[in-house]
Each structure stands twice: as structure tokens, then as C-alpha cells.
Amino acid sequence: MKTLKLMMLAVLAVMVVTSCSQKSQKSEKASKVLVLYYSQTSNTKVLAQEIAKRLNADIEEITLEEPYDTAFQATIDRCKADREKGILPEIKPLKANVADYEWIFIGYPIWFGTYAPPIASLLEKVDLSGKWVVPFCTFGSGGLESSMKDLAEKQPNAKVFPGYGVRAARMDAMPKELEQFLKRNSALMAVLDTTNVAVNEQADSPFVPADFPEQHPVSADEAAIFDAAVNGYPMLNAKAKSVASRTALDGIEYEFTAMDMPREKKPDMPPASEIKVYVLVEKDKAPVFIRVVR
Numbered sequence: 001m002k003t004l005k006l007m008m009l010a011v012l013a014v015m016v017v018t019s020c021s022q023k024s025q026k027s028e029k030a031s032k033v034l035v036l037y038y039s040q041t042s043n044t045k046v047l048a049q050e051i052a053k054r055l056n057a058d059i060e061e062i063t064l065e066e067p068y069d070t071a072f073q074a075t076i077d078r079c080k081a082d083r084e085k086g087i088l089p090e091i092k093p094l095k096a097n098v099a100d101y102e103w104i105f106i107g108y109p110i111w112f113g114t115y116a117p118p119i120a121s122l123l124e125k126v127d128l129s130g131k132w133v134v135p136f137c138t139f140g141s142g143g144l145e146s147s148m149k150d151l152a153e154k155q156p157n158a159k160v161f162p163g164y165g166v167r168a169a170r171m172d173a174m175p176k177e178l179e180q181f182l183k184r185n186s187a188l189m190a191v192l193d194t195t196n197v198a199v200n201e202q203a204d205s206p207f208v209p210a211d212f213p214e215q216h217p218v219s220a221d222e223a224a225i226f227d228a229a230v231n232g233y234p235m236l237n238a239k240a241k242s243v244a245s246r247t248a249l250d251g252i253e254y255e256f257t258a259m260d261m262p263r264e265k266k267p268d269m270p271p272a273s274e275i276k277v278y279v280l281v282e283k284d285k286a287p288v289f290i291r292v293v294r
């Protein structure tokens, strides 16, 4: 963590110096940030467009030679069949030259716990060595952490920056969360500066949450908050065991440790497992879960 912070500070220093020396000519300069994304049903597209707008970045959608069927089950069936054959979907050639950029934001929906297969295809084709790579994603319940790990393993020479992910059901909370994410990352602020975005608009200090304290067994009230947050979400059948909480920007965020039980008595259902579920309780609003980490 210390090394990462030092690296970020070093990068920030270099970028600030570069930005100052280049300010007069930056409007003619090509953007240093590229946003590349795949999206099937537009959630990730909306997030990608918001990032590109805020960073004044170039943006390109990854498209397939043979797009997936829009029906959910047909997509699952094709993914399964491709996996059995050991193949990945063919993506169309990129127009952007990745080598021209210092920062590459890579966006995707989470499929089967990690980045969707078109991103696996992309990672076979591009060399991200030495680049700052910022993953971003949308998901039903979670998968940012696992996909970041997979990305770092696939491109070991890329400098993978801790990214941002949001539930498909919380897209309305995305613009504010994204703004906080960008503000919290000072190296990214330097990118904002070099890319000619009105930095003053973003100049307020970000909200930096404290670390979660140690967890304690859940009380009846906390169990009720957990149940209210996950109730009705069909992919979870979880019971909270312990919890810790901290102040969030507009309320309280809970980190629950829970046991997720098989949803149905079927042989192919995953076994019971311990998960972390992050729940937000904003003033006068019902509890919602932000993400699940498996």
C-alpha cells in the first residue's frame, strides 16, 4: 500500500510539472487519457461516457465481430459454449492506438464474477506495459476486486490503479460517487488539469472515509438493516454474522460479514461461502447494498 502511495505521489509530481509546462499549448495537444469500454445493455456505456466527459478523454467502444444475442439466457449459453471450445469472442480492431496514451480506463460489465469476455479478448491483443490502467465496471452485485486482480495477472506490467464499480441498480448514485472517486485520487486530479477540464469545479476536498473498525456480532437492528438491503435480490441468500460501520458522505456505510447459502437444492449451485456485503443507509432512505465481495 505504501509503495502504491509513493508511486502515485511520484506520478502526481511528474504530471503536475508536465501540466504546468504544457498549459499554454494543451488545447492543441491530444488527450492523454483513453476510455475503452465494452457494454451490452448500456450501463457501462453511461459510466464510460461520464468518465470521458469529466476527464476530457478520448473514448472508444469495444465491439464484436459477432455481437451477443441481447437475450440474457442466449448470452449465457454462448459464453458457456465458447468456454467449452476454449475460444473468446472476436473483437473489431481498435481505432485508437493504445501506445499514444498514458492513462487507459477500461470499462466492462461483470460477467461470471469477472470482466466480460470481450475484455479478455482485448487483453490478448493490447500491450498495457507501463500504462496506468484504471478499471471501471457495472455489476448486479459485485466483481470489481476480482476483475482487477484478473486484469493485473493478465497484464503484469500494467500499473493497475484501484478502480470504480457500481451496481446496475444504483446508476443514479453513479455521478456523485464518480466525482468523489476522481477527487480522492490526486494523481487523477493532475490528469484533469492536463486535459483542460475546469479543475475549479472539482476543487472542493473529497470526502475520505475512515477505515472500518473491527467487526462485532450483529445486533437485531443491524440484522434488520442487512435483511432490508439484500431482500429481493435473487442472487443472494445471505445471513449477516458480524458488522462494522463508518460515516459515509451522506449517511452510514456498513461492512457486513455474511454467510451466503445455496439458493436452491441443485447439484451445480455453489456451496455456502463467507462474503462481505457493503450497505449504505442514507438519511430518510431505505438501506441498499453497494457491493458484494466474494
Ligand SMILES: Cc1cc2nc3c(=O)[nH]c(=O)nc-3n(C[C@H](O)[C@H](O)[C@H](O)COP(=O)(O)O)c2cc1C
Binding pocket: 038, 039, 040, 041, 042, 043, 044, 045, 072, 075, 076, 079, 108, 109, 110, 111, 112, 113, 114, 138, 139, 140, 141, 142, 143, 167, 168
Ligand atoms: C452473461 C451475464 C453474466 C453476468 N454475471 C454477473 C456476475 O457474475 N456478477 C454480477 O454482479 N453481475 C453479473 N451480471 C450483471 C451485469 O454485470 C450488469 O447487468 C451490468 O450492469 C451490465 O452492464 P452493461 O449494461 O454495460 O452491459 C451478468 C450479466 C450477464 C448478461
